[in-house]
Amino acid sequence: MRNAHLYSAAALYDEVIRRTRKTEQKVYLFFDEIQEVDAWEKCIHSLRVDLDCDIYITDSNARLLSGELVTYLVGRFVEFVIYPFSFSEFIELYRTTGADLDVREAVIGENQKDINIVLENIFFMELLRRGYVLTVGKVAGKEIDFVCVKQKKSCIFRSRICWLRKT
Numbered sequence: 342m343r344n345a346h347l348y349s350a351a352a353l354y355d356e357v358i359r360r361t362r363k364t365e366q367k368v369y370l371f372f373d374e375i376q377e378v379d380a381w382e383k384c385i386h387s388l389r390v391d392l393d394c395d396i397y398i399t400d401s402n403a404r405l406l407s408g409e410l411v412t413y414l415v416g417r418f419v420e421f422v423i424y425p426f427s428f429s430e431f432i433e434l435y436r437t438t439g440a441d442l443d444v445r446e447a448v449i450g451e452n453q454k455d456i457n458i459v460l461e462n463i464f465f466m467e468l469l470r471r472g473y474v475l476t477v478g479k480v481a482g483k484e485i486d487f488v489c490v491k492q493k494k495s496c497i498f499r500s501r502i503c504w505l506r507k508t
Contacts (some may be wrong), residue, residue, distance in 0.1 A: 349380070351384075353381075356508070357370065357384075357388055357392075358388075359390070361394075368395075369394065369395050370395070371397045372396070375398055375444055385398070424466055424470060427466065427467055428466075461486060465486075468487065472491050473491045476488045494495045
């Protein structure tokens with residue numbers, strides 16, 4: 342909680358101004374999870390007006406730039422959706438790094454017991470990359486992990502990982 346004092350728009354604004362005061366060049370500001378700052382949109386708007394700057398806001402949740410909040414930034418933002426590595430990119434990285442254990446740990450980590458979830462997420466991201474619109478649903482009372490629609494064609498995906506056991 343080293344930066345807890347910056348959770349208000351005024352405090353964050355003052356800190357950015359203090360740190361950029363002597364800079365005569367364009368400033369590049371990066372904010373992650375800025376929705377944690379009360380009235381963050383006022384801080385961002387003030388910085389945009391008062392500084393020669395580019396502002397980058399990242400968030401793992403699309404909720405930040407949806408609905409009413411986006412009205413504060415109308416005409417002043419470009420949204421980029423950035424996906425994690427695709428399966429093929431991951432394989433390429435894995436081979437390039439010589440099966441580096443750090444890469445494996447970054448992807449799977451402590452999730453050995455939840456490998457089904459990891460694989461389902463990989464599949465989900467791959468379908469998004471290929472242009473499918475994904476929803477969830479039920480058929481005959483059973484959960485469907487993904488209902489996939491692309492160019493008026495649809496398919497249903499139910500993930501099932503089967504492990505072979507010694508009997």
